[in-house]
Amino acid sequence: MMATKTDISTLGEFGLIRELTKGFENRNTSTVRGIGDDAAVIGPIHAAVAGAKNPDAAATGATEGEDHLLLTTDMLLEGVDFDLVYFPLKHLGYKAVVGGINDIYAMNGTPRQITVSIGASARFAVEDLIELYEGVRVACEEYGVDLVGGDTGASVNGLAISVTALGTATHARITYRNGAQLNDLICITGDLGAAYMGLHLLEREKRALAGVDNPQPDFGGMEYLLERQLRPRARRDIIEALEQADLVPTSMIDLSDGLASDLLHICRSSSCGARIYLERIPIARQTYAMAEQLNADPVVAALNGGDDHELLFTVPLARQEEVARLGGVEIIGHIVRPEAGAALVTPDGSEIALTAPGHK
């Protein structure tokens, strides 16, 4: 922790993860996929043991029925990931769970169990934590997930929350980031940038009302943005619609870091390029309105804002009509050869290379 060392920001988040985990080897045959996707994939449990004698056990394990497990974990820290000045504790508990289970959906699986750990400083009372857990409970109920464990302790400063989600998946339906193919259609659910604009609205009102007694923030007409920031939904509906349509995406990722960053993940994992079209990116009317008020670019909010909790996925070109019938899904572009890179195409036909802070 002395000088002459390398600042973490020089590597970017994903470069840092690669650096930290490069010396690790997997030993259990049940580890189908480790680091590098929305969730780890664990093969049939028997394979973990059988594998000791037969290294192919995981590969030859049952491939029908929901026999694979998905495991993902997220940590949220006060002051970095949330601000309790405007984030109600109940919503925070709900959102923390949604973040975890949306990672399970992003693998095309079903969330089953979660654990929630909290570290809270002395400024939190029992009633505060009950409020937080009420949000956890509501999310568990809505998504049919069981709270099965956790850890409760003290913290020196603020609140820390860690959520782990465990899900199940059918082997043949598991969708990784690395399966996108040339000419596949790039699809997204919902609209983008609204959660980011909601955050800016909340920050603006926080600044405006700092020190005011009994503050009355002005959110008139912007409730949609607040809901997207404070109470995002996990896209179970889309996962169920995909299954009913017998459609398995070739790749999928949870839109949490912004469209640019998450599409770059798919391109890197799938060794491909991408073209997305500016005019096809779904942006809500209120996102435009808020961007105008704040003198911000709504497209930048969509590309780099993050926190959308929507799904980004690819499907073969031949499935275009079925995708259109899903409802709530927009086709925003297609996969191209890797040499072409990932770019946004503007209405005049010019291309802007996609970049994101975490990718260096």
Place this chain on the structure above:
Amino acid sequence: MMATKTDISTLGEFGLIRELTKGFENRNTSTVRGIGDDAAVIGPIHAAVAGAKNPDAAATGATEGEDHLLLTTDMLLEGVDFDLVYFPLKHLGYKAVVGGINDIYAMNGTPRQITVSIGASARFAVEDLIELYEGVRVACEEYGVDLVGGDTGASVNGLAISVTALGTATHARITYRNGAQLNDLICITGDLGAAYMGLHLLEREKRALAGVDNPQPDFGGMEYLLERQLRPRARRDIIEALEQADLVPTSMIDLSDGLASDLLHICRSSSCGARIYLERIPIARQTYAMAEQLNADPVVAALNGGDDHELLFTVPLARQEEVARLGGVEIIGHIVRPEAGAALVTPDGSEIALTAPGHK
């Protein structure tokens, strides 16, 4: 977060957990055991789905082979759970993993996969985190565990670490906290109080050397205490020995909060009382020596110090000889009727009721 609320400390850690989780219901039949043990128990994966049609699927699922999963999670926060003034980052990474996998062993299972999340403030450099992950890597290698995921982010203050461990277990061998029976023998592995005394030694040297350039702490003769605090081992050897002896404990718990607290967990879960004998509690020579230097009571260190990372378990009286043959296990008492409560018996025959801060 205003006044007139209930301070968290009034409930105790375990009372708080009960309060926070009392409104939760389990919906997935694969959830065999949720909150309230060292790890959650998840039944055969197929049962999660079959259960939708047949609620008994989990109960009637396969009971041979390692077909059950164990899931546990722990969060460590700087300033509460560790002090980087004397805790080397590599050891911290190692210890964080050991804490997680020892919870899997405490269920009589085999750890398979872990996730590690970190939140680090700007004072940490890439090299610091590499050191931390080197400790994680060594622990993974020693215990045959795969690092399969995690989350890497920023923190406002200090370092936060969250470890989730996933393990497998044979249904018939899973050992809960709630199976202790009248007259069962109470057994512990290793010796107690050393990690706590190691912590006090490190704290003493930290105070003595505060502000000194190039400090040379004096640990002469107390290396064992430091090792117990800084590099605890998970007790895989005992779990393997139990299996070889075809011995399934009736109850078991990881000794992390101190013998008193952890024995009270077994008594509460198993609805029983306990008598343990002062002169049978294994305390290392160096623990006695350090306690003398610090004018502290080594028995208090054993009962309430915590951080021992040993196993506390019960076996039927009839298995006494087999337990003795295991090696490294001490029989320190026996289970009594619930009305008799849990107490420590001193050499003169008087009884001291066991209490622990987390239990209120």
